[in-house]
Structure formats: C-alpha cells, structure tokens
Amino acid sequence: MPTLSDLAVSHTALDDADLDWMHSLVSDWQLLADLSFADLILWVPLRDGSGWIAVAQMRPTTGPTVYHDDVVGSVVTKGERPLIDTAWDERRICREGDPDWSSGVPVREETIPVRRAAAEGGYAAAVPDGPFVGVIQRSTNLSSARTPSRLELTYLQSASDLAQMVAEGRFPFSGDEPILVRSPRVGDGLLRLDRAGRVTYASPNALSAYRRLGLNADLVGAELGKVTAALCYGDEPVDESLMIVAAGRAPRETEVESGGTIVQLRAIPLIVGGGRIGALVLIRDVTELRRRERELMTKDATIREIHHRVKNNLQTVAALLRLQARRLQVREGREALEEAVRRVGSIAIVHETLSHAPEEFVDFDDIADRVIAMTGEVSSPEAQVTPRREGSFGVLPAAIATPLAMVLTELLQNAMQHGFAQRSGRLSVVVSRAAERLDVLVVDDGKGLPADFDLETSTSLGLQIVRTLVVGELSGRLRVEPREGGGTEVGLSLPLPPPSQ
Template identity: 25%
Template sequence: MKEEIERLCQKHTDLSRKEINYIKQISLSLPFLADTEEADVFINCPCPSGDSVVVAQAKPRNASSAYRKYILGMFARRLNEPAVDRTLRLGCATRRMKALNQENVPVIQVATPIRYEGKTIGVLTYERFADGWEDGQPFHELFGGVGRNTECDAEKCAARTDWEWVVNCIEEGIILIDCKGFVIFRNAIARQLYKRLGYMEDILGQEYRNICLDKMDMEREAFTEELQMGRYSLRIRKIPDPMEGVSFAVFVSDVTHIKNQERELVLKSVAVQEMHHRVKNNLQTIVSLIRLQVRRIENLQAHELLEETADRIQTIATTHQLLAKKGIDWVSLQEVLGVIADNAIRANKPEQKEVSISVAGKDCMVNSNLATTIALVVNELIHNSLEHAFVGKTKGSIRIRTGKEMDLYGTVSVEDDGRGFDVSRPGHLGLNIVEVLVKEKLRGSLTIASNKNGTHTSFGFQI
C-alpha cells in the first residue's frame, strides 16, 4: 500500500516527501479502523484541481462494504462527496454528511482532517450505507423517520407564513429544533451559511447533532460563544424552549468580517506604533546633532537660537513618543501637554525660582497632526513665561487649561501670574511662531491678554 500511496501522491498532488511519508504512516491503521468502526475507511489527498484523490482504502471484514471493488486512484468530486471537500477546505471535522460515493451508492460520511505541521494534507473518511434512501428521495428525509411516512413538525412550522418573511430578513441564521432533536425550521440566512460551511444539502429535517457547529450537548442550557471553522468566525447563541413545539432555537452569525477588521486594526496599530517610534528616533538624532554643534559655537546669540530650535524639535519628538506607546494615531491632549510641561520645567527652569505648571480642564483626543502642532504652541508659550514672566520673582505658576465643545471644537489656554508685558509691542520670535501655527495649522484664533498680574493666552482648534 505504501508504494501505491507514493505513486498516487506524486502523480496527482503537490504534497512534499515528508507529507507523503506522514500519509503512509497514517495508512497503516486503516484496516484496524475499518474493523473497529465497521465502515469503509479512506484517505483522500487534495489535488490542484480542487478535487481529491483516494490514495488508501480499507474495507471492514466483519460488516458489509458500500463498495464492490477497491477505488484507489479514483477522484472524489466536490459535489458528490461534500464531507471530504468541506474538511479539506475548512480544515475541520465533518460528521454524518450524506453523499454519493464513486459507485453511485448513497453513503453517510464522517471526515477528519489529517494535518502535518499545521497544514491539512489529507482527509481520513469513514463511510457506511445510507439505509432507507430511495432514488429521488430528498436528502433531508433520510434520517430519523423524518420523511414522507412520518408526520413532521417541519410542515407545521412551514405553514407559519405570517412571520416567516420576518426571520428571512434578519441578518442572522435561525434554526429551530423539535423535542426529537430534528431541525424543523431554518431561515434563508441559515441555509446560505451552512452551504458556505460545506453542507451542500438543506439542513431542514436533519438531526441537529449531525449539523451542530459547537459539539454541544443536546441538554445544554442557554449559552453564547464564538468559534472558528476554517476561515469563518461564527457567533452562536442557544435559547431553550422559545415557543410551543420547539425544544430550543439556535442563532448563528457570521462575524468573519468583524474579526478580519479587528486583525487589520491590530496590524495597523503595530504599523502606526512603529512609524511614530521611528520618527521619534530620527528627531532625537537631529536634536543630538544640533546640541553637538551648539558646543562648538562661541556666539551667545547663535547658541541660544540653536538651543531653542533643539527644544522645539524635542517637543515634536516627545509627542511621537507618546503616540508610539499608544500604538494608535490618536492621543490624550492633556497627556501630551503634561509631558511638555514636565520637559519645559526641567530644561528651562530659572535658577533659584520655584515655578509650578498644572494641566486641568476637559480632556479630548486629538490626532497626531493636531497633537504635534498644539504641543509646539504650548511649548513656546511655556518657554516665554519661564524666560520673561518671572524676572524679579522667586516663585510663580503656569496654569494650562483644556476645553471641548460638542466634540467638534477644542480650546487651550496658558496663564501665568508673572509680571506681564506690553501686547502692542512687536512680538518675540516665539510669539510669531505661535501666531503662525494657530492660524495656518490649527485654523483657529489666538487671544493674548496681559497686565501686571500676569498673561493669559488662549486659542482654539477643530477636533
């Protein structure tokens, strides 16, 4: 049998030598499994065409076989043997699915995936006769006496046309199961969903234990859970005794698109985090280069200008550092301003002066562009206060306050209790930078009021 398996796999499949050897090992147990289960047992391996080929077979010695001869090398067509096809496509087991074998005999199939290093390389299939199935008889009449000779609750349920249109419009699969464990109703969404999961025939009239997706006990109470079937993510809810004649109802939702979006968000978060981390590193490299240059400059004015430039770049880097930690493109405005305030105190605190900076008000989330611009503006305002407002004083305070109006408009104010300045005089470079950033980048307005008791500066921006 081993030589035949290798020949068939090399001829009809793309399996590697290691995968073929693994199939050979599995095949050694087929005779034992056939006798134990009293069923025909096969190994099917996938072909590039989408069908599968039978590479190993064993017939039961103590029970009737559904095959007159051996079918090694024959192809299992997707429509004829849906259990094999479903298991190959989804990589999960399929229980008691009806099929037509290669000799056109109706059988019941149980298929289990054969995996090697995480890849489905074949299917181990058990087959038995589908006793009692007559030519032309619908598949859903095969089991449990649910058919032409038995009164079925499905007929009663199908007569409820006054509400059936409603459940067919719901974007959730609905299945009703009677006290005998048979499916007596399924809406259009459930029919389509099960078809995508590989159940080619209608589930109406089948035993629920043959088509249940969560392997649950039939006596299990109400529950909600999520499970993965191949590439599909499903959410399942069970409700016991929902109405007369119904043992329990099962609601199935395909949430694959939601899970895919969640995965995409995670990947995007990682990408955004890495982007901000790299920007932060590059900016800090620039700051280091500027400060190295500062040490070589003897001109005091040039020295101060370069230090201010390095400080502004460091402010941008600090914002990107916060965004890198969050892994998203939005960040708390108060968190950004708190870090800016701490850095400003450490870098610019005048000697022998006690100056405190506080951040309060209504917080809001801002994107990276807004966060960077606002951080630059506030950094300039804090720097100006620390440098000019407290001359002749031993202590002082700077209060930063944030606000938000209807989630559309944000405000920031910076107020100190310093000596004030003449607002009408031509502005310092720092104030010129503030005015340009507020008007050009934030599309807002800047207000400055100052007297001998201090300076109050405020600006707004669109969130």
Template identity: 30%
Template sequence: MSIENLCRKHTSLTDEDIQQICDLSKNLQMIADLSQANVFIDCPVQDGPHAVVVAEASPSTGSSLYKKSVVGQWAYEMYEPAVARTHQTGEPTIRNRAITQEGKTVKQSVVPVKNDQGKTIGSLIMEQDISLQLRHENQLRALSHTTEHLSETLMGMTEQGSLISDLIQEALFLVNRKGHIVYANTQALNLLGENKGQEVPVEDQLEFLRDLDYRSHVVHYEEVRSGRKTLGVKSISLRKDNRRIGTLLMIRDVTELREKERQLMVKSTVIKEIHHRVKNNLQMIASLLRLQMRRTRSKEVKSIFQESLNRILSIASVHEIFSNTGLEEVEILEMMKKIGAKLVVNGQPDKEIEIAFTGKPIILSSDKAVSLALVVNELIQNSVEHAFVDQPYGRIGVHLEPLGYEVRVRIWDDGYGLPTERNEGASLGLQIVRTLVEQDLAGSFSIFPTTKGTEAIVQIPLEEG
C-alpha cells in the same frame, strides 16, 4: 420604658432572668453591626402565646427595616409564629421568611434565650431585608414563563411557514430534544446546502457544532471556523415545565466583520510603529543639536540651540503619545503636562519655577495636536526664559477650558511682565505662535500684561468648518 420596667409589667420573669436579658441587650448593637441586620429581644408575656419586644438595635452602617421603634409593642402569635414556636418549644427557627409589622418581607432567625435552669425566658431575633432577593426571584419566574412562551411560539413555526423567520439575517434552526432539525429558515437551508434532512442529527449536517458545548447552557455564544468562514453560533435552550424540549440555534457569518477587525488591528500597529520611529528620529536630531550646542561658547548661540531643541522635543512628545495609544487623537492636557515639565526642568536650573495644569481633558486630532504642542512650547518657554529675570522663583499656570465647539488655553505667569513698548515681531517664538494659531489652527491669539505678570490666551475650534 426600660427593659426592666417592660419585663416587670408584661412578663413573669424573675429578677435574675431580667438581669440576664439586660446583660444580653448590651451586646445587641455589636450583633446588629456584625450581621448587618435588625436585632430584637422578645420576652413571653404572662398570659397567652404572645411576646413583647424589650430591646432592639439596627446596623449603624446601614438603614433600618423599621421607620419607628418597636420596643414595647406586642409580637402576636398570628404575626410572629416563629417567635411563639421558639418560646413554646425552646428550639431555634433559622432563616424563616416573615412579614414585619410594617409589611416588609424579611429573612428571620429566632434563637431561644435560656436561664441557668434551661427555661426559655426570651428570644434573640435577627431580621434581614430580602426585598432585592424577592425581586430577583420574581424576575427569574417571569423569565421562565417568557422562555416557555418563546418555546411554544418557535415550535409553532414548524407547523406553518413564517415570513418573519425568513427576514432574520441569521440562519435559524429549531432542534428537538433528540438533536434533529424540526425547522430551518431560508438562510439555514442555504447553509446546509445539499446536506438537508430532518432525520439526520444537526451535528452530522453541521460538523462544526460537535466542538461546541451548547447543550449544557441556557444561553451560549461561541465563534467557530468552518472552512474559510468564521461563524457566530448562538444557542438558546427551549424549556417547558422545567424540561428541555429543544434548542434554538442562530448562526451568522461574521467572517467579514472579523477580517475588518484584523485589518484595523494591523493598521493600528503600523500607525504606532510609525509614530514610534518619528519620535526616535526627532530625539536623535535633538541629541545631535545637543552635541553641537556643547561645542559653542556663545550664550546667544546656546540659547538658540536650546529653543530649537525644545521645539523638536515638544513634537516628539506628541508622537510618543501616539506611539503608546495607536490612535490619531490625543488628550491635550496630558500632552501639555509632558511639554511643560521638560521645559521647566531644562529651562532655568538656577531658579525654582513651579508649573500647574488645570482644566478638563479634551481630545484633539493629530494634526492639530502637533501645532498646539508647538504653541504651548513657545508660550511656556517664553515665561521660563523671560518672566523671572530678577526673581529666584516663580509660578506658571496652564488652564484648559472647553467653550462649546471651541477650546481655550490660558497660560500665565507671575513674573516680570511684558515691557510697556514691546515689539512682537522681534520675538521669533511669538511669531511662530501667531502663525500656527491663526493659519494652522484657524483660531485667535492674544498676549497682554496683568497686575501679577503676563497672560496669553489661545482659542481654537475643536472641529474645522
């Protein structure tokens, strides 16, 4: 039923008033989208303090509060007191909590719609779901109750000895509102040493607490230096009836832990520096080889130099990754991309060769990563140099695939293909690949012709044994 028909059936509005309500409804969807709320227009019925819903809109980018349309339904005063109040007084009601007809709790704002004579002819209603807010409020209320029970339990420890508190590794102090110690477990008494006394404020007995702002926080953690020790101090404010009645202090010696962290950081820095120097040394060797290569006119000698250069640079790529991360592990898909890109750029400058890498990232230890880098270098280099002899362009693909406790590397090209009678022993590159895969990596290697070119498969275990 249209807005006009609903108004004529249930209300005493004039034609001008009905037209004003219809004009307002045209902007209802925009209002709903801007406010991210369900928006309604209610008009007062002819008899009684109730109203009828004549228009509605829900946000187009969110979910509606209502499963079904409520247009045409009555808003009874008992269930919609804010709407009835606005219709009777002409005053808005903002951010009022209400229950929808489907039982949901919402934040409801109601503003009057008035005609030119100032008479209230309806109301614009905005409703937003506050279920999440209510859930948070309930959680905070439960947390408050829990904190009070915790306070009572901990304060009960002061009246009788507690075996549980003595088993806790931290030094445990219960401090009253005046800052005096009312309970200390065995570890806490050991920390105090000779400075034991309940009448002396805890900050006078443990001077490092003076620099901590633990009193103004409900829960606070900070690490401080006390002599040669590093102490982790956690404080929990104990409350009852919303009043602070004391503080629970838990102090733990974290000196050894922080020292180990410092040593690990130093070790990581040293490892990064070592890899950085190895990379630089390898690149220097590569530069010397380039200088030597430029002095010869033999294409065969230059080719041998270039192959050696590529092998050295592939190892340097691995050490470059290690020098950046400081780890003894490497993500091998990233490593293969670095190697492949350099080989394609330096290999055949007169040919257009594309190389694509696919697969999932896989982590490999440093010793295996160096061997695999040489393997990938030889296989990609083999494709770049020999696959596209009579072709101006070509494609090379590298796919990395995890297989349980193993990893498979597939390298293929769409080039010339392997000769029918090939002698693997005549190729130094393939000899290097097979030796590295079978002996260093404890894996398997195969290379074979396909209908579109050549494919090589390397399969190695991720872990030894």
C-alpha cells in the same frame, strides 16, 4: 421620551429585582417580535392599581407594524383593554377571537403575562415561580395575511413557545451573560432543533451559511453539533462550548470557522412546562465583518508603529542637536540649538503618546504635564519657577495635539527666558474646555512685556511660530497682553471638532 426606569420609578411599584428583569426582557424581546411578526408593548400596573402604563415598545423587522407612533408613556385604565386585565388576573396568555378593525386595518391582539424568576443562578437553576410584573400586548397587522409558508409556521410556533416561557418566568434567561449587540437576528438565519439536537427546520439563510462552511448534505434531520464539529474541526479536538451551543442545551453564543467562512451561532433553549422541548439556533455569517475588524486592527497597529518610529527619529534628531549645542562656544548659537531640542522634544512627546493610543486621539493632560515639566528644567537656579496646570484639556485629536504641544512649549519657554530671567514667580497654564471650544491661558507674574510690544510686528521667532500654528493651522485666536498686577497673559481660543468627528 422617558426611559423604562423613569416610568417604573415614577408610576409603578416595581422593585429593583422586577426592574432588572424588565430590562433583561426588553434587551432581548426583538426575538419575540420578529418570530411573531408582531408589535410588542410592555404594560405595567400603576402603583394605585387603577390601570396600566406602557413602559417599552418593540416593532418587528419581519412584518408590517401596527403602531407607527410611539406609545411609551401612555396610560390606560382598568377595563379599557380587557385582554390586558384578563392576562393579569388569570395569569394566562389571552388571544382575541376576531381581528380588531378600529385602526382601519385588521389587527390580531394577544396578551402575555410576564413572570419573573424567583431566583437566579443560570437559566437551569432559575426558579420560575416568581411574581408577575407586567403584561406584553402582542399586536399583529393582518393586512398582508396570506397562506403561511413553512418558514412562517416555524416562526409562529417558536414565538408561541417563547411566549409561554415568558409567562412561566423562563425567558429571558436569568444570570447569564448579556447578549452581544451584534448577535444574530431571526432574519439572519434560524434553525429549529428537537430535544436530541437534531435539525427539524433550517431557514434558507441558515442553510446558505452552512453551505459556505462546506456542508454538502441535507441539514434537516442531522445532529447540528456533529455536523458543525465535522465541518470546522475535522479530527481535531472539539471545543466543548460549540457542542453546548450547537445542541441547544444552554443560552450561549459561539463562532465557528471553516474554509475562510466565519459563522456566529446563538442558542435559545425552549423550555415549556418544565421540560426542554428543543431549541432555536440563530445563525449569522460574519465573515466580512471579521475581515474588516482584522483590517482595522492591522491598520491601527501599523499607525501606532509609525508614531513609535517617528518618535524614535525625533529623539535621535534632538540628541544630535544637543551634542552639537554642547560643542558650540557662542552662547546665542547654543541657546538656539537648545530651543530647537525642546521644540523637537514636544513633538516627540505627542508621537510617543499616539504610539500607545488605539485611535488618533490622546489625553492631552499627560502631554501638557510633560511639556510643562520639560520647560521647568530650563529655568535658571536663581528663578526657582515651577510651572503648573489648572483645568483639563481632555482628549484631543492628533491634528490639534501636535501643534498645541509646540505652542505650549514656545509660550512656556518664552516666559521662562524673558519673564523670569533673574527672578522668581508663578507661571500657570489655565485650561477651560467647552463642547466645541478650548480656551487656554498662559499667565505669569514676571518681568512683563516691553512698552512698545506689538504682536503683529514682533520679530520673536517663538511668537511667530505660535501665531502661525494658532491662527494658520488651528484656526484659533491669539492674544498677548500685560497682566493686571504685573506679568504677561497669553490667551488661546481654539475651535474643536464635534464629538462625532
């Protein structure tokens, strides 16, 4: 489906300011759809003035939809939807007299002209007398119509006020921070305030949230700011942002906590005809959500601490092996311990990186570079070989990063010790990554493989470790073969989990 920006650029004359306003509107118009119990379609005039194109659509979560299929991208000509034309030409909200039965169910149609504020700088400083940029078609499915409750009447009155604000260029609120993804919705809980910040209506969910905060009295008729401050702060100094939100004086969000309950508040000032007539306050109990977030943070911190301690322990083991190697007089034994030091060191590098990572994923390029540098330190003075990396490993899960670090250590170490024992040359790690596969080449122009080399029957401990890790643990493929022009080429092909995993 084409995006709002794609449609606007291709078919309309909207400029950047108009487009920004449209994006702000559709990012927050779920509120209007839910309060209206209606579908919303945003129509923008075509560049040549011959008709309209639908650039966005929203369905209500509080009532049945009219449009089961998407209409974004649809084009209608002038005269095909008279209410859209009238709202645009006369710059006013238009309401149809009788329901439309053409779809088989009764539908009430309304249209709201969309006006952009002429200037920004916060909702109070916005100049509403800007250009008109589109029309919202509001379609209500009346098939389940019944005598409305007080909640529904409050919703509808609030929707009418918001619609008037859209037509006056006062909603969405320009220049303010974007609404959070997890902001309260209409169904979570709603309070309607008058100009003085007193509650004139409280939905059952909103009242329940305040009961959990410790409220014992009636909320209707009370000043929300004073009630909330008394519940959550007692005699302590009150956060000024709370009073601004709870009084509905600014379009902001805040959270309050009392007795282990955490409630999120979002204020929507209602400004109609140039004056503030009150406000809506959306309320959501986020106690369980915040508890889970704290648990996840604690688990993440614990996991990082474990990685840190494992890294320290591995470094201690490496230091002990290094001390033991220095005391050995037998060259083969000393070299074996030094190889063990490097193997332990490669695992420690992974755990050190994981101890700083928020999740069990690491940027393997940094690990590979450190393994390559560690391998370069063991080259003989006569060899003068500096390994290098070409391409990027990207981010890898720890389950792949740890064995892969050991594999790189073994392959580079083998190349250094056997391919460049007394000679100089080039040693490269070439990486190629696709969506679900990682290919790695370790290429050198050194001495090359023995004439009778066979990977399956090789007794080299390093290659046995590599084969076990690549084939057995990582479910990958391994090949070791002579390089054209001299030297050795080792190829790894490893499957990667899908991005969602």
